[in-house]
Amino acid sequence: MKSVKLRMDPGTGLSVWPSICQGGLVLGLLALSVTLGLTLACRSSSQRPPATTQTRPPPPSTPSATARDSGGMEDSSRGDLVPVDESDDILSMSLEDINAQSPLDDIHFTYDSAELSGEARSALDANVQWLRRNPSVTILIEGHCDERGTVEYNLALGERRAMAAYNFMVSSGLPSERIKTISYGKEFPLDPGHDESAWARNRRAHFVITSK
Secondary structure (H helix, E strand, C coil): CCCCCCEECCCCCCEECCHHHHHHHHHHHHHHHHHHHHHHHHHHHHHCCCCCCCCCCCCCCCCCHHHHHCCCCCCHHHCCCCCCCHHHHHHHCCHHHHHHHCCCCCEECCCCCCCCCHHHHHHHHHHHHHHHHCCCCEEEEEEECCCCCCHHHHHHHHHHHHHHHHHHHHHCCCCHHHEEEEEEECCCCCCCCCCHHHHHHHCEEEEEEEEC
């Protein structure tokens, strides 16, 4: 290795490094400053918080037109429901109590006739609707007469009256197996009187619920 000799400065009398050493020192200082600058720059960038992307919150949901405008009514796409008659809770009672309350109306006939009047047809329509709402119910139709005439004749007349009601109900769509008929003729009058008012009440078809 080549040794470096000091030389004397004639002006100051001090020994100095050769110029080659002075140039190397300058380059070293420059390299050190560059290194420090790069180090500080890297440190600064590593401490910078990461960029975040702001997400806009979704708009509040609005109720659908059906939910907003229906007002609690059923959606039309589901179809109409058959209204339930609250009086049909009568079926929670015993058969005896149900028949005592008579949910099915009797129909009445004119003297010596089994023809259905307009009033009788209206009553039968109401009875059919009740039976449709209660499809487990079966009934017995009793045919009755007033006290005039023979026992045999009134038994036959009572049967025709019961069958008139039966045929109307079956033609209205009720299954025939849900309906039975019987004739009592004049044996069990509703009104024990012996005048026209009592006779009119006794000429009837009476409906008895036999199972629920």
